[in-house]
Amino acid sequence: MDDVKTPSREERKSALSGLGTSRKRVEDARFTQGKGNYVDDIKLKGMLFGDFVRSPVAHARVKNVDTSAALALPGVHAVLTAADLEPLGLHWMPTLAGDKQMVLADGKVLFQGQEVAFVVGDDRYAVADGVSLVEVEYEELPVVTDPFKAELKDAPILREDIADQKEGAHGARRHPNHIFTWEAGEKEETNKVLEEAEVVADEMVYYHRTHPCPLETCGCVASMDKVNGKLTVWGTFQAPHAVRTVASLISSIPEHNIRIISPDIGGGFGNKVGVYPGYVCSIVASIVTGVPIKWVEDRMDNLMATAFARDYWMHGKISATKEGKITGLWCHTTADHGAFDACADPTKFPAGFMNICTGSYDIPVAYLAVDGVYTNKAPGGVAYRCSFRVTEASYFIERMIEVLAQKLGMDSAELRSKNFIKKEQFPYTSALGWEYDSGDYHQAWEKAMTSVNYKQLREDQAKQLQLFKDGKSRKLMGIGLSHFTEIVGAGPVKNCDILGLGMFDACEIRIHPTGSAIARLGTISQGQGHATTFAQILASEIGIPASDITLEEGDTDTAPYGLGTYGSRSTPVAGAATAMAGRKIRAKAQMIAAYLLEVHDDDLEWDVDRFSVKGAPEKFKTMKEIAFASYNQAIPGVEPGLEAVSYYDPPNMTYPNGAYVVVMEIDVDTGVSDIKQVYALDDCGTRINPMIIEGQVHGGLTEALAISMGQEIAYDEQGNVMTGTLMDFFIPTAWETPNYETDYTETPSPHHPIGAKGVGESPNVGGVSAFSNAVHDAFKPFGLTQAHMPHDHWRVWKIAKDLGLHS
Amino acid sequence: MIPSAFTFYKPDNIDKAVSLMADFGDEARVIAGGHSLIPVMKQRLTDIKHLIDLSGINEIKGIEITDNQISIGAMTTQVELINNEELFKIAPIIREASLQIADPQVRNLGTIGGNVANGDPANDMPGLMQLLDATYKLSGSNGVRDVKAREFYEGAYFTVREDDEILISISFEAPSGGYAYEKQKRKIGDYATAAAGVILKVENNMCSSASIALTNLSDTPVYCNKAVDIILGKEIDNNILTQVIEACVEQSDPVADQRGPVEFKRYVAGIVIKKALTRAIERT
Incomplete structure (x- = not known):
């Protein structure tokens, strides 16, 4: 025994792979071997397939749907139309935003790609043939694709079902194509400040329509067991529990008879939060046919019909003193929601958290109004790798800062620094009503400016500009800055719910007799690595190695109720629940240890993986020993077993932040931009797994690059989708992806049990502004104030042309 | 993204392929690498009843160089064009242009014949063949004939190729300069x-x-x-x-x-x- 070295405290700690460890992702073994289990991998006995007949036009009356030829085709079992769903009350369904949406075209179609009929058959081939045989008679109607034309007096009325309703889910409607007006802040006071201001910058900032485009498209397998009355649905659901409740409410199947399972999910990015007609039709078809039904979108379906993101026209005014102290901010946003308001926002927030648009700055007074309108485009408006409308808000303020700096003739880095909320002001209440939990923006900014050698970059830029002016180069250099503040971790039940379901989350832990454990959560990973990181949180809390903890999510029959994974809420909410449940385990473990060591509870202290007697560290019981004892000892006053559950209602949101810098070189003749440097400093509070953070930042930056430099959902005037394939919808490959430098500061959240804030979406929020600002910055010397994204070759070329740089 | 039903043929010589084309007329199409054809079939933008796969025909594969004359079989893949050192020595522009086509996965299957014969103005090889003043060899029911690349293209996806003809090879003189x-x-x-x-x-x-x-x-x-x-x-x-x-x-x-x-x-x-x-x- 003397030969065995007692491990030191540090060694024991490191054996846990707890908080702060770059633990390798446990999920990757199956993903890298092609052994993931996705929806499309699910094959059930007797399973049939379903697919949609979709509208080829953007706005039309549906005069007739003739399914006879399709039904006559061998291999086709059923064709559902709105008329078939109507008796069940399922031809329309509620949206998360308080609107309703057609499941199948009920008398008219409102966007290209809209679901008209659902064909069920033996296999995908029979179904595709059946789809081609359904004859739909359309009477085309005038199309509205421009949100500013939607509210004109003679605009065609899109939603005839609610044309006369003056009151919507979010207040008064002023036009049949108007959805809501949502306001925050002080209107009159802001107007007054703007009127009296020394300097005002006024700009229209458009954040174009794009799409989350996860690698795996949306899909499900619905299986109604008519013997026991139980419906099981495997699907690409970012919020399985909410889907179960919604499914129960709209189908009248009791909630205990519905089981929703999210298997492995190949990326979500907000696209898989909502409920789609495909889910409803698969469920109905399974009830009708009595066999399981699989529906999986193809890429074109996904881009054309499932939830888009952004499409915000943000008109802003920002005022300041001549010295550059910001005095007020005004914003009016026209939000293009498409044909149905199917935004996935907390119910009380029809424009999400757009009112975080004062950003990282101490702005004394502000006003925001958002008007949502209907157009002949696909519904959606989801939070694409960001919290609800936070990228829009962040892009808006970061463009307004640049425009103001231009007006002031001031360096925008200096303008930011001059107006950041100061460290000592936290917790800080913004003019639009949020309480920022913590941050040290000046520290982050200075670290960023030093790391990139900002002064040198500006000198290099000036040299390049001179070469350009001397006719020696056709390239300009742009330096894109951004400092963002996110608001994530929705959220406190007092103001955050989805269809009345409070946005808490939950964790349930069971310790096994031999000292390993299983933890189940209300969230669902779509690539975030929850099985890796949540085990790390627990390892640190309960002293069991992360590798001995199994994580399970996504099965509503076994996991505790939670609102799912989106809006960077998993770590702030479910991560907190995990820590809290761990602490409950520890509290019981302490009682057991006290019994075993024959001391009073208070005489024990927690030491990494054990309780030891204060002042006598050689007397201890490890968590492993305690676990076994909990199963084999009759301890007076203590129930056997070692389990805990925590439902965590966060007291506040968390506010991750960061400072990003992008340097690019732009060829004014070709419009081609060459990204030279991307620096991203993130402050996500306590860092659980630095390697996963870095991976998240790389992924988010790549999506930010895509969005700002080329990715869009474009429509022509007839409402045809012009970007329905990956040929035209830009997804960067390794070739287009630049090198990333990541950095961090660590300002823990004061209200989160472990101080973590969430990071998965930060790089998209901060990245888009940084890339776009770099393009703008390159052309600033020639007077460019605003050019809308995406900054693809021809649009950049157009900037140069309009500025007279081609002559 | 599911094509309508078709019959698949994989002849092992060009005569059999030509005879299938003659039998089925405009209801048949040949498939080489498939990168252009398969997507339009999956989108049901074209209805092909008979699909004739040329990948089993060895006589239309490979690169032959005699003195200054280069002849490339229609079913030669882009990656083969890129990797052929002799061809690079004598006509380096082929490698330079081929490397700019799509991506490695596409070039592993994409063929020079499919690229030039499809008549897609977006394809790179037809432009390159204009440059080289190449000659296309077509085989049909009426025998084999040569057509200059500069006279082959009539409009987008329209060429002088008859319905029963198959492009079998491309030849050109090694460029200089x-x-x-x-x-x-x-x-x-x-x-x-x-x-x-x-x-x-x-x-x-x-x-x-x-x-x-x-x-x-x-x-x-x-x-x-x-x-x-x-x-x-x-x-x-x-x-x-x-x-x-x-x-x-x-x-x-x-x-x-x-x-x-x-x-x-x-x-x-x-x-x-x-x-x-x-x-x-x-x-x-």
Whole structure:
């Protein structure tokens, strides 16, 4: 025994792979071997397939749907139309935003790609043939694709079902194509400040329509067991529990008879939060046919019909003193929601958290109004790798800062620094009503400016500009800055719910007799690595190695109720629940240890993986020993077993932040931009797994690059989708992806049990502004104030042309 | 994204393939790499009843070089063109242009025959074949005939190939002089926003031979005969180059798409032509 070295405290700690460890992702073994289990991998006995007949036009009356030829085709079992769903009350369904949406075209179609009929058959081939045989008679109607034309007096009325309703889910409607007006802040006071201001910058900032485009498209397998009355649905659901409740409410199947399972999910990015007609039709078809039904979108379906993101026209005014102290901010946003308001926002927030648009700055007074309108485009408006409308808000303020700096003739880095909320002001209440939990923006900014050698970059830029002016180069250099503040971790039940379901989350832990454990959560990973990181949180809390903890999510029959994974809420909410449940385990473990060591509870202290007697560290019981004892000892006053559950209602949101810098070189003749440097400093509070953070930042930056430099959902005037394939919808490959430098500061959240804030979406929020600002910055010397994204070759070329740089 | 039903054939010689084509007429199509055909079949933009796979026909594969004459079997893949060292030595522009087609996965299956015969103006090889003044060998029920690449293309997806004919090989003389193939694209895997190829020889300070062609700037590949007439026999200076570029752009007739409007494409055409000319001249 003397030969065995007692491990030191540090060694024991490191054996846990707890908080702060770059633990390798446990999920990757199956993903890298092609052994993931996705929806499309699910094959059930007797399973049939379903697919949609979709509208080829953007706005039309549906005069007739003739399914006879399709039904006559061998291999086709059923064709559902709105008329078939109507008796069940399922031809329309509620949206998360308080609107309703057609499941199948009920008398008219409102966007290209809209679901008209659902064909069920033996296999995908029979179904595709059946789809081609359904004859739909359309009477085309005038199309509205421009949100500013939607509210004109003679605009065609899109939603005839609610044309006369003056009151919507979010207040008064002023036009049949108007959805809501949502306001925050002080209107009159802001107007007054703007009127009296020394300097005002006024700009229209458009954040174009794009799409989350996860690698795996949306899909499900619905299986109604008519013997026991139980419906099981495997699907690409970012919020399985909410889907179960919604499914129960709209189908009248009791909630205990519905089981929703999210298997492995190949990326979500907000696209898989909502409920789609495909889910409803698969469920109905399974009830009708009595066999399981699989529906999986193809890429074109996904881009054309499932939830888009952004499409915000943000008109802003920002005022300041001549010295550059910001005095007020005004914003009016026209939000293009498409044909149905199917935004996935907390119910009380029809424009999400757009009112975080004062950003990282101490702005004394502000006003925001958002008007949502209907157009002949696909519904959606989801939070694409960001919290609800936070990228829009962040892009808006970061463009307004640049425009103001231009007006002031001031360096925008200096303008930011001059107006950041100061460290000592936290917790800080913004003019639009949020309480920022913590941050040290000046520290982050200075670290960023030093790391990139900002002064040198500006000198290099000036040299390049001179070469350009001397006719020696056709390239300009742009330096894109951004400092963002996110608001994530929705959220406190007092103001955050989805269809009345409070946005808490939950964790349930069971310790096994031999000292390993299983933890189940209300969230669902779509690539975030929850099985890796949540085990790390627990390892640190309960002293069991992360590798001995199994994580399970996504099965509503076994996991505790939670609102799912989106809006960077998993770590702030479910991560907190995990820590809290761990602490409950520890509290019981302490009682057991006290019994075993024959001391009073208070005489024990927690030491990494054990309780030891204060002042006598050689007397201890490890968590492993305690676990076994909990199963084999009759301890007076203590129930056997070692389990805990925590439902965590966060007291506040968390506010991750960061400072990003992008340097690019732009060829004014070709419009081609060459990204030279991307620096991203993130402050996500306590860092659980630095390697996963870095991976998240790389992924988010790549999506930010895509969005700002080329990715869009474009429509022509007839409402045809012009970007329905990956040929035209830009997804960067390794070739287009630049090198990333990541950095961090660590300002823990004061209200989160472990101080973590969430990071998965930060790089998209901060990245888009940084890339776009770099393009703008390159052309600033020639007077460019605003050019809308995406900054693809021809649009950049157009900037140069309009500025007279081609002559 | 599911095609309608079709019958699949995999003949092992060209005569069998031609006879299948003769039997089925315009209801049949041959498939080479499939990168253009399969997507349109899956989108049901075309209804093909009989699909004839050429990958089992060895006689139309491979690269033959005799003296200065190069003959490439239609079913030779782009990766084979890239990796063939002899071909690179004698006609390096083939590798330069092939490397700009799509991505490695596509080039592993994509063939030179499919690329030139499909008649897609966005494909790079038809432009390259204009440049090289290549000859296409077609085999049909009435035997084998040669068609000049410069006379093969009639419009987008329309060529002089008869319904029962199959392109079996492409031949051309090894080019001499400086060369360049320049392509601007939005991303890897994309077709050209604008692309241009130049082959040019300078002797005694004069341009003694020249060839210029454009890709995806009209409904067919463009051989810039007017620009060639301008530069031939001239001393190359900035004035001549400007005239040449103008003549090329004049012959272009691009259409607007997600890559940009016509005005932009014509401007970029001028830029890629200039880059190709500059690099070709540097290489003389």
